[in-house]
Each structure stands twice: as C-alpha cells, then as structure tokens.
Amino acid sequence: MSHANATLTPRTRLRLAQLVVDHGWTYAAAAKMFMVSARTAKKWADRYRAEGPAGMLDRSSRPHSSPTRTRAGLVRRIVRLRWRHRLGPVQIAGRLGMAASTVHAVLTRCQINRLSRIDRVTGEPLRRYEHPHPGSLIHVDVTEFANIPDGGGWRYLGRQQGRRNQEATARRTGQRGRDYRPVIGTAFVHTVIDDHSRTAYAEICTDEKAATAIAVLRRAVVWFAQRGVTVERVLSDNGSAYRSYAWRDACAELAITHRRTRPYRPQTNGKIERFHRTLGDGWAYARPYESTRQRDNALPAWLHFYNHHRAHSAIGGRPPITRLTNLPGHHN
Structure with a gap:
C-alpha cells in the first residue's frame, strides 16, 4: 500500500509507464501529465520494460545490507x-x-x-487476552481494606491523630488485641468483573470464607442476568474459599465452569488485580472518610460511575456498560 503522501499509486504508475513504453510518449510529456519529474517517469518506464505490471507495486525501502546495524x-x-x-x-x-x-x-x-x-514479575512481554462476549468469563477475587476509626484514618490526618482516633474507637467498641492495642478491623471486598466488558460487581463483607464467597457469586450471577448476561465460566486464584468443595458444588449448581490461576501467577487474573488498584484510588483512598460506614456508603455510587460513566482505556475509551448492548443474538 502506498504511503499517504505518494504522488503515484501502482495503478497510476502503470498508466504512466504504458504511455511511455506502449504509446511512445517522451519522459517529459508523461511526467508533465502526472505532475512528476522526468526522472521518476523514466524509473517507472524502465521497471515496466523489465518486469511488466508487477514492477509497479510498492517495494520495501529497507537496504540490502546494513553494515552499521547493532550486532x-x-x-x-x-x-x-x-x-x-x-x-x-x-x-x-x-x-x-x-x-x-x-x-x-x-x-x-x-x-x-x-x-x-513488560510483565513486572517475569520480565517477559505481556500476553493480553479478551473473551469474545459478556459472560464468557468472569474474574472473582477478594481485596482487603483496613476499617476507618471514628474521625478518620492516618492517611489524611497523619499517624499521630490516626492513633488517637483508633484509641477513641477502641474505647467505644471495646475491641482490643495483643498488648491492649486497638483493633479496628478489616473490610473484605469481594469483587467480580466481566472479562469482555470490564463491568464490575462488588460487595463489602466481614470475611473471605467459602460460604461468603459463594453467596457473593450467586448474587453476582443474578445481577449480571438482570443485565442480559449469562455467566459461563469463572476464574479465581487458589485461595482456600475457591478450592473448597462447597465452591465446586456451587459452580456446578449454577452451570458455571470453574478455572483457577497457576500458583504464584496473579498476572493470569490481571484484570481484577488492576480493578483493585482502580478501586483503591477511586473509592477507598479517594477522599478523607470519617468512618467505615461513610466509606461503605460511597461504594454503590462509585461502582455506578465506574460501570456507566468512567472511560475505560482497554475498551476504546468507553464505559464498560456500553459493551453489554452487543450480546450474541441481542439484535436478532
């Protein structure tokens, strides 16, 4: 294919060469007609004489040898x-x-x-993949965020004020650990993301046990079904909840094929790992929260923004929800 600024296309070169070779035009006359130099007209005429129409095609500009090229x-x-x-x-x-x-x-x-x-762990080029339609594969995982003491945490208030708020919260709740240290607790966010559309579903839970993970999966399947998506496969890491018989039986009951990543290879589940980073930047650490409840209440609105309004670079700068309108058979 000719480059954007090429004066002559292969077809035009052939016309020029035929005028010179077959019809006896001079190089100057043919060059004037096609607004090129006489030298260019001679070049294409000579190629036409030697190779015929095949000589009019583009050729690589790469030299036959590069003696100074890096060894x-x-x-x-x-x-x-x-x-x-x-x-x-x-x-x-x-x-x-x-x-x-x-x-x-x-x-x-x-x-x-x-x-x-380049993969951060292996140093090898990244191998990206994407399943063909929504529901073909969903990724599941759990990420943890520390609860926020009354008045706010140390990230925005500093460590000294953060410790004071932890002490005040512990006096109110009575939650103490070893050495009488205040225990604030942990929020376990169970996340589900569709591989094709990047549409996300998340719930905040108090643990990451198998029963909790199964309940989240069931609700996520219903949530996706309400949006016209049938879940076919699920990909998880090798956490104890996902290796349990209860999880296996739940997937069988839901007619979902379960797959696990290779041990010590979180890159295989990279889409949801990247979503966790976005979740932290956009929701968990986006602004100073005065309590865990305030942060929890902000999650549904942020998920709506992520799914319906946030431009996703991996799908052409469109929100994930836009990919749920092109399901197989949707327009039949």
Whole structure:
C-alpha cells in the first residue's frame, strides 16, 4: 500500500509507464501529465520494460545490507537488561558503553520501548487476552481494606491523630488485641468483573470464607442476568474459599465452569488485580472518610460511575456498560 503522501499509486504508475513504453510518449510529456519529474517517469518506464505490471507495486525501502546495524549479540544484551532489570535507555547505554539513542532504537524495534508492555514479575512481554462476549468469563477475587476509626484514618490526618482516633474507637467498641492495642478491623471486598466488558460487581463483607464467597457469586450471577448476561465460566486464584468443595458444588449448581490461576501467577487474573488498584484510588483512598460506614456508603455510587460513566482505556475509551448492548443474538 502506498504511503499517504505518494504522488503515484501502482495503478497510476502503470498508466504512466504504458504511455511511455506502449504509446511512445517522451519522459517529459508523461511526467508533465502526472505532475512528476522526468526522472521518476523514466524509473517507472524502465521497471515496466523489465518486469511488466508487477514492477509497479510498492517495494520495501529497507537496504540490502546494513553494515552499521547493532550486532545480534549486543541486541540480546540490551533486551536482557530491559526485561530482567527494567532499565531505561540511558542506564542500559551506561552499562554497555554505547549511545542511548541506539539503545532506544533497538528497544523500539523489539517493541519493548514501553515498560507497560513488560510483565513486572517475569520480565517477559505481556500476553493480553479478551473473551469474545459478556459472560464468557468472569474474574472473582477478594481485596482487603483496613476499617476507618471514628474521625478518620492516618492517611489524611497523619499517624499521630490516626492513633488517637483508633484509641477513641477502641474505647467505644471495646475491641482490643495483643498488648491492649486497638483493633479496628478489616473490610473484605469481594469483587467480580466481566472479562469482555470490564463491568464490575462488588460487595463489602466481614470475611473471605467459602460460604461468603459463594453467596457473593450467586448474587453476582443474578445481577449480571438482570443485565442480559449469562455467566459461563469463572476464574479465581487458589485461595482456600475457591478450592473448597462447597465452591465446586456451587459452580456446578449454577452451570458455571470453574478455572483457577497457576500458583504464584496473579498476572493470569490481571484484570481484577488492576480493578483493585482502580478501586483503591477511586473509592477507598479517594477522599478523607470519617468512618467505615461513610466509606461503605460511597461504594454503590462509585461502582455506578465506574460501570456507566468512567472511560475505560482497554475498551476504546468507553464505559464498560456500553459493551453489554452487543450480546450474541441481542439484535436478532
């Protein structure tokens, strides 16, 4: 395919060459008609004589040889430093004694010039996947957030005031741990996210036991069904709740195929891990809350914003809910 600024397309080159070769036009006359130089007209006419219409097609501008190109062994060393140590062009150039611009050119050619394309744990290029339609796969997991003492926590008030608020809360509730330290407690947020649409469902619970996880799954299946989505598969990590017989039986009852990630490979469940980070930034730590109840009450509104209004970069800058309108058979 010709580039955007090409004066002659393959078809126009053929017309020009045929005027010169088959109809006896001069190079200057043919060049004037197509508004190119006589040298260009001669080039295409010569190719037409030698190769016929096939010679009018685009060719690669890559040279036959590149004697100054970076050696293959040096390229492997650059890639190894990038993958294993996540170094930038300047740091790699300093280690190898070469120009940073050369290192950057090698990283770009190998498509690892952006660290976001490299797995943080393994150092290998990311392998992204997406299931074909909503409900084909949902991800489930649990994330934890510390409860907030009366008056607010240390993140916004500082550690000294945060400790005072913890003490005041413990005097009110009577919850004490070892060494008489105040116990504020933990909120277990059970999250469910659809792989195709990124539509999310979440509940705040007091534990992460199997019975709680199963109850959340049942309610999530109903929630998705109300939006026209039938859940077919579920992917979880290897937590005790998801390895239990009760979870296995519940999935069988709901006609859902259960899959687990490989041990010590949270990247496999990366969509929900990334959602947890968004959940923390957008809801849990978004503003100073004066109590756990206030934070809990803010979750439904934030989930509505996430699903219906927040632009998601992985699905073309659209809200997740927009992908639930293109279900198989929806417009039949």
